[in-house]
Amino acid sequence: MRQDYRATASEEIPALKNIFERGHANGLNGLRWLHQSQIAEYEPHVQGLAAVYVPQTGIVDYTEVSRRYAQHFQEKEGQLLLGERVLDIQAQGTQSRVITTQRAYTTRLVINCAGLYSDKIARLTYPSISVKIVPFRGEYYELVPEKQDLVRNLVYPVPNPNFPFLGVHFTRMIGGGVEAGPNAVFAFRREGYRKTDIHLPELWEALTWPGFQKVARRYWQIGLGEMYRSFSKAAFVRALQKLIPAVQSADLLPAGAGVRAQACDREGGLLDDFAIIAHEPAIHVLNAPSPAATSSLSIGETLAQMALQRNL
Numbered sequence: 001m002r003q004d005y006r007a008t009a010s011e012e013i014p015a016l017k018n019i020f021e022r023g024h025a026n027g028l029n030g031l032r033w034l035h036q037s038q039i040a041e042y043e044p045h046v047q048g049l050a051a052v053y054v055p056q057t058g059i060v061d062y063t064e065v066s067r068r069y070a071q072h073f074q075e076k077e078g079q080l081l082l083g084e085r086v087l088d089i090q091a092q093g094t095q096s097r098v099i100t101t102q103r104a105y106t107t108r109l110v111i112n113c114a115g116l117y118s119d120k121i122a123r124l125t126y127p128s129i130s131v132k133i134v135p136f137r138g139e140y141y142e143l144v145p146e147k148q149d150l151v152r153n154l155v156y157p158v159p160n161p162n163f164p165f166l167g168v169h170f171t172r173m174i175g176g177g178v179e180a181g182p183n184a185v186f187a188f189r190r191e192g193y194r195k196t197d198i199h200l201p202e203l204w205e206a207l208t209w210p211g212f213q214k215v216a217r218r219y220w221q222i223g224l225g226e227m228y229r230s231f232s233k234a235a236f237v238r239a240l241q242k243l244i245p246a247v248q249s250a251d252l253l254p255a256g257a258g259v260r261a262q263a264c265d266r267e268g269g270l271l272d273d274f275a276i277i278a279h280e281p282a283i284h285v286l287n288a289p290s291p292a293a294t295s296s297l298s299i300g301e302t303l304a305q306m307a308l309q310r311n312l
C-alpha cells in the first residue's frame with residue numbers, strides 16, 4: 001500500500017516540501033517528489049499541484065493486530081479481564097487497590113491506558129494533573145463499490161500544521177473498500193460516536209476547562225467548518241473533491257465514526273505528541289493520538305522500560 005500527500009494550493013507547497021525532507025531525514029528510501037503531470041502515474045483520478053509518493057506506508061487489520069497482542073499476552077500467562085470499569089484507585093502503603101465494577105485488585109503498579117478516560121483515571125492517583133481529554137469525533141463515508149477504482153491506495157492532503165488532525169483523506173481498506181474521512185468534530189460526550197450523543201456533565205467539563213476555552217478561541221473558524229461539514233454532506237464532498245474532483249455526493253455512503261482522545265493542557269495547548277508520565281503509584285498514558293495504534297509496539301516498549309525502572 002502506498003501513500004501520496006497532495007498539495008492542491010500553492011501555499012501548501014512549502015509544507016509538502018517539509019514532509020518530503022522529513023521523510024528523507026527519517027530514513028525513508030524511495031520517496032518521490034511528483035510534479036503535477038506525474039501524479040497520474042500513481043493515482044489517475046487525483047489532482048494536485050505536486051505530491052509526495054511514500055512507498056513504505058501501509059494499512060493493517062487492526063482488530064486482528066489487537067487479537068494477536070491479546071493472544072501473545074495470554075501465552076505469557078497474562079490474564080485479560082474484560083468488561084470491568086475501573087472506579088477508583090486507592091493507595092495502600094507501597095501498593096494500590098484498584099476497585100472495578102466487579103471486584104478489587106491489589107497491585108504494585110497501575111498502568112493507565114484508558115484512552116478517552118485516561119485523564120479521569122490519572123486524577124485518581126494524581127489529582128492536580130493539568131490535562132483534560134477533549135473528544136473529537138471523526139466521521140467517515142465510504143465509496144460505493146462502482147466508484148472504488150477512483151482510488152488505488154492512500155491519498156492524503158497536506159496537513160494543516162496548526163491543527164493536530166489530518167484533513168479528510170482516502171484510504172483503501174484491507175478488505176478492498178475505500179474510506180473517505182475522517183473529519184474532526186468536537187463531540188458532546190466522550191464516547192460520542194453519533195452526532196446526537198450528548199452528556200451534559202462531560203460537555204460542561206470540557207467547555208469550562210480553561211485550556212479548551214483557549215483552543216475554542218484560537219480554532220473557532222476551523223471548528224465551525226468541521227461542524228458544518230459534519231452536517232452538510234455537500235461540504236464534506238467539496239473537501240474530498242480538492243483531491244479527487246470526480247467524486248460526487250452519490251458516490252459516498254455514511255460509514256461510521258471514531259472518537260479521538262485529544263489531551264488539552266490548561267494553557268490551551270492541544271498536545272501533539274505522546275504524553276506518558278510516571279507518578280507514584282502509576283504510569284499514565286495521557287495522550288496517545290494517531291499514530292499511536294501504528295506506534296503501539298514502541299509505546300509498549302517504552303511503558304515496559306518505565307515499569308522495569310521502578311524496580312518492583
Ligand SMILES: Cc1cc2nc3c(=O)[nH]c(=O)nc-3n(C[C@H](O)[C@H](O)[C@H](O)COP(=O)(O)OP(=O)(O)OC[C@H]3O[C@@H](n4cnc5c(N)ncnc54)[C@H](O)[C@@H]3O)c2cc1C
Nearest residue numbers: 085086114115117138258259260288289290291292293294
Ligand atoms: C477516527 C480515528 C482514526 C484513527 N486513525 C488512526 C490511524 O490511521 N493510525 C493510527 O496509528 N492511529 C489512528 N487512530 C488513533 C488510535 O485509534 C489511538 O491512537 C489508539 O486507539 C490509542 O490507544 P489507547 O490504547 O491509548 O486507547 P484506546 O484505544 O482508546 O483504548 C482505551 C481503552 O480503555 C478502556 N477504558 C476507558 N475507561 C476505562 C475505565 N474506567 N475502566 C476500564 N477500562 C476503561 C476503553 O474502553 C478502551 O478499551 C485513529 C483514531 C480515530 C478516532
